[in-house]
Amino acid sequence: MSTLHGYRAQLLHFPVITSAPDKDCQHYRDGLLVTRNGKIEAIGDANQLLPKYPDLTVSHFPDGLLVPGFIDAHVHFPQTEMIASYGEQLLEWLQNYTFPTELKFADPDYSSAIADVFLRQLFRHGTTSALVYATVHKVATDALFQAAQAKNMLLVGGKVCMDRNSPEALQDTAASAQRDSAALIEQWHGNDRLYYALTPRFAPTSSEAQLAALGELAQSFPDVFIQTHLSENPNEIQWVKSLFPQHQHYLDVYDHYHMVRPRAVFGHCLHLAQSEWQRLSDSGATIAFCPTSNLFLGSGLFNLDKARDMGVHVALATDVGAGTSFSMLKTAGEAYKVCQLQHQRLCPLQGLYDMTMGSAAGLGLNDKIGNLNPGTDADFVILEPRYDELLAMRICTDAAPTDMLFALSMLGDDRAIRGTWIAGQNVYQKQGIEE
Structure with missing residues (x-):
């Protein structure tokens, strides 16, 4: 009918x-x-x-x-309950708040309950699509997709992969990350309006073996999304240099494992070298600009003018729970302030574009949403x-x-x-x- x-x-x-x-x-x-x-x-x-x-x-x-409908290009559903947790910068914040909270998501019932709360928060703030990080638990990722499918939502999500430099109870392995991610791709990618994203949390929490295993999946499934973090915090960048001394820079770590391409979304990108900007531009990858998170954690100011000059796709994102609001309207307001601090200009229509058509175009989904x-x-x-x-x-x-x-x-x-x-x-x- x-x-x-x-x-x-x-x-x-x-x-x-x-x-x-x-x-x-x-x-x-x-x-x-x-x-x-x-x-x-x-x-x-x-x-x-x-x-x-x-x-x-x-x-x-x-x-x-x-x-x-608004598109949130970078958000963590298990961090819904820990939004506005006081203080710290990135690495300390992960240890003190994020990892303890994510341990709870081994429980499928708990994961389902938080997934429902998470989606209700998106909808009440006008967000209809999102690129979402789950936890290391496969059951939590299943819960997220099941909740989105029940609403016929276009959602891109992925199981976080990390096999080192994190609590042992939150670690997978190179083999299990590849096996579970492949199973989730098979079950969810292209199922109704759902899509899968390979999701190494960030380079320091994945061994070279795990990144290689995920890179094999990236090559086997060229239409699958990739989401991770890049150059958010100066201490993080130094840590990456110490862990991967053979690579030219932070982005080169992901590039070596076939993860820099269209439909790859890199959160933050606050402290990039010129060669990293050029590679992002050449590859067709997208940057998720997360102003409330960057201000909250004191990570730095995103250079929007540089991204425009280099022709890099930019999509606005909340990055809840380091981000301080589910509202993409507020996110655009904070993006304006970040630009003001650097004597750059973000007009209101650009802000709306970067959370609708611009975001969809960067993701290759503008024939469906945005x-x-x-x-x-x-x-x-x-x-x-x-x-x-x-x-x-x-x-x-x-x-x-x-x-x-x-x-x-x-x-x-x-x-x-x-x-x-x-x-x-x-x-x-x-x-x-x-x-």
Whole structure:
């Protein structure tokens, strides 16, 4: 049975891949989005499009702004419960908070319970797709995929692999990491809207044997994603140099094991050498820019202008739990501040682009998500920009999208999310609101 529905609101998205989002956005002050069977069928001016659908059921949001669902390019689902744990820099924070928390995920019931909480947090903040780290436990990864599949969510996830420099109870081996990852690829990659990512936590926690084993999988499954961390903290970088003295630099460790390529996403990238920038550009890999995490752990400031100059894909990301909010709106606001500290410019439309179309393009998924183009999956968010007294005063009723987005990136939170739709289904609706 065909399911046809219309959503009338102000519409904003980026229909094409672009280096100039302020010029290549598509905006309808009074727009209509038509969905059928989980896909976007049409988009346009409401008065022009409505006559083509005389029997269309329409949900009208006269004060709403409809945008593509947000994409979080780097987030740790087992760290949901430890968000905002006090202090420390990266390596100490891992030892004191992350590893003790992740030990709990050997329990499949516990993993399932946290996976459900994690997805609810994503949805209430307008995030419809994410690249997600599980723990070293295969059962935790299964729990994550099962929860996402139940919501028909497009999610990329992977089992963390680490066989050294971590608590023994959280270690796998080169052989088990390869075996479990291969089994998870077979079960989940391409299953409904789910995709697998090979996930070495970061170079210091994987032996050369484990990296080689994962590199074999990377070669055997060229369409599988890869996610890991790169050049987040100066002490981490020195540690990598001591562990892998034969390699030119940090990125070269991953490159040696066939992990630098399209669909590879490297978190942070704060302290890169010129040759690393060049290799990321040449390879088609993506950087996950995690501003709240970088500020929280005191790791450094991401050089967005350098990434633009080098033509490297950039996707915004929360990096919860070092990141301090599930909100991609807040993440864009903190990205703006990181740029300000370096006398760089991040315009509001660039921020939205980097969490929608830009992120999807970097992942090779822009034919499915990240925009409102006909034929793509109906993943979208309706924002309520003037949701409280302050924002109603700050944002005038006829505000330009750029001003609206900027005010929301500075002042907004989950209360700005009127509703979240995944494949045409409403998965979150603000309390007290009825369509």
